[in-house]
Amino acid sequence: MSQTDETRRTFIKTAAIVGVGAALAPFPVWASAPGDDRIKVGLVGCGGRGTGAAAQALAADKGVVIWAMADAFRDRLDSSLANLLKEEGKDRVLVPADRQFVGLDAIDQLLPLVDVVLLCSTPAFRPEQLAKSVAAGKNIFCEKPVCVDSAGYRSVKESVRIAREKNLTIVSGFCWRSSSPERAIYGEILGGRMGEVVSISATYLTGPLGTRPRQAGWSDFDFQLRNWQHFAWLSGDHLVEQAVHSIDKINWAMGGRHPTKCTGIGSRFCREDVPERGDIYDNFSIIYEYENGPRCVLTTRQQANCYNNNDDWINGTKGYAWVNGWGPTHWIKDYSGKTIWQYPKDGPTPDMYQVEHDTLFKSIREHRTINEGEFMADSCLMAIMGRMSAYSGKQVTWEEASTSGESLTPKSFANPMPILKAPHPGVSPTTAA
Numbered sequence: 001m002s003q004t005d006e007t008r009r010t011f012i013k014t015a016a017i018v019g020v021g022a023a024l025a026p027f028p029v030w031a032s033a034p035g036d037d038r039i040k041v042g043l044v045g046c047g048g049r050g051t052g053a054a055a056q057a058l059a060a061d062k063g064v065v066i067w068a069m070a071d072a073f074r075d076r077l078d079s080s081l082a083n084l085l086k087e088e089g090k091d092r093v094l095v096p097a098d099r100q101f102v103g104l105d106a107i108d109q110l111l112p113l114v115d116v117v118l119l120c121s122t123p124a125f126r127p128e129q130l131a132k133s134v135a136a137g138k139n140i141f142c143e144k145p146v147c148v149d150s151a152g153y154r155s156v157k158e159s160v161r162i163a164r165e166k167n168l169t170i171v172s173g174f175c176w177r178s179s180s181p182e183r184a185i186y187g188e189i190l191g192g193r194m195g196e197v198v199s200i201s202a203t204y205l206t207g208p209l210g211t212r213p214r215q216a217g218w219s220d221f222d223f224q225l226r227n228w229q230h231f232a233w234l235s236g237d238h239l240v241e242q243a244v245h246s247i248d249k250i251n252w253a254m255g256g257r258h259p260t261k262c263t264g265i266g267s268r269f270c271r272e273d274v275p276e277r278g279d280i281y282d283n284f285s286i287i288y289e290y291e292n293g294p295r296c297v298l299t300t301r302q303q304a305n306c307y308n309n310n311d312d313w314i315n316g317t318k319g320y321a322w323v324n325g326w327g328p329t330h331w332i333k334d335y336s337g338k339t340i341w342q343y344p345k346d347g348p349t350p351d352m353y354q355v356e357h358d359t360l361f362k363s364i365r366e367h368r369t370i371n372e373g374e375f376m377a378d379s380c381l382m383a384i385m386g387r388m389s390a391y392s393g394k395q396v397t398w399e400e401a402s403t404s405g406e407s408l409t410p411k412s413f414a415n416p417m418p419i420l421k422a423p424h425p426g427v428s429p430t431t432a433a
């Protein structure tokens with residue numbers, strides 16, 4: 001891959017800050033040619049999730065064709081394409097060599113050719129890729145997290161605003177929002193079944209993710225990008241990259257209210273000291289405070305051989321709820337212990353990842369715009385503010401997080417790109433600007 005430099009960094013920062021410009025004329029929600037019933041889909045980021053998303057797009061609508069693919073690395077694109085050519089619907093995977101694009105800016109060549117774009121690459125690039133997709137008038141599936149720092153958050157908010165003006169659909173990759181049991185229980189909670197929510201205790205406890213040890217010929221940048229989950233500038237740290245799912249469920253239960261401030265702790269305790277384990281922490285605990293009293297706590301870790309769990313205990317003024325993210329249990333009880341609501345044992349449990357794409361393509365076919373941009377951006381900022389607080393050891397307000405000058409993008413992508421030391425609470429600044 002070609003090396004990039006200060007110019008590229010300036011470009012990313014500028015794109016992040018100014019958003020996508022001022023072309024605000026209304027667009028049709030589906031821009032395909034008259035008489036052509038196909039919906040041409042472009043995949044950006046041909047990794048595990050992107051390949052899955054493309055397969056789900058094929059299954060969602062018989063008119064979907066995978067029309068173009070883009071990735072930073074040739075081998076990732078090749079293996080994704082080979083996998084898609086084994087999927088149900090493989091006859092609709094129509095990606096000849098001249099619609100395969102490789103490089104950090106490969107999205108630029110893909111966008112003019114497609115109706116819908118699936119944004120599934122490394123999170124650091126999402127704000128820029130979302131801005132470009134909205135500027136090009138595309139309907140969008142946007143994986144989480146959508147940003148890794150404050151500058152990215154502001155860019156995403158601006159893109160979401162412009163997408164609304166253009167009638168573009170944005171379906172978010174916060175997949176639990178597409179899960180039937182979760183939709184049912186959060187519907188009950190928001191409908192007042194257990195009174196006002198006063199506190200939440202959420203966990204995302206899991207093991208460490210895999211690594212890709214360095215290979216000959218990789219630049220420092222290639223090495224970090226191949227191991228992106230382990231580098232805060234690329235992933236936002238595992239709080240932003242993974243536990244953000246649980247943070248999004250807190251945001252959901254709180255009706256999208258912004259926490260006023262948070263107090264976070266975290267550390268890097270168990271990760272091996274090898275380059276591919278990057279600079280991120282392996283545990284965080286964040287207390288989010290809301291106006292008039294509610295407090296929500298998120299605890300997460302990526303440590304081997306420990307108890308794993310992913311659930312949410314939600315306390316209201318009239319009862320409490322258990323939402324089991326990895327299991328079938330979703331109920332609400334009153335404080336006498338009586339079950340006052342539960343998801344039926346035989347209730348539908350369609351694959352939430354498939355539902356995301358069913359929703360996206362139905363919205364396009366029916367010309368009914370869906371824009372999930374607000375919660376998709378705000379949940380990510382909640383995670384970012386938690387990281388800022390844990391890294392610095394300071395309390396961080398919503399106002400500080402959303403207006404901060406923080407940008408995690410390195411000064412240059414050229415060799416050498418040193419691996420940073422994990423931040424030291426009480427010593428490291430609140431922002432990495």
Ligand SMILES: NC(=O)c1ccc[n+]([C@@H]2O[C@H](COP(=O)([O-])OP(=O)(O)OC[C@H]3O[C@@H](n4cnc5c(N)ncnc54)[C@H](O)[C@@H]3O)[C@@H](O)[C@H]2O)c1
Pocket residue numbers: 044045046047048049050070071072073076077103104105106107120121122123125143144145173174175225241242
């Ligand atoms: N919703 C979920 O449950 C879920 C599950 C897994 C992953 N994800 C998210 O999906 C995204 C991708 O994760 P993954 O597991 O597929 O990772 P992955 O490493 O398998 O794939 C990411 C791909 O993006 C490519 N890429 C990097 N920069 C790019 C650029 N500028 N342009 C084009 N391609 C680029 C990489 O080369 C890689 O092939 C992440 O944001 C992750 O958090 C979501």
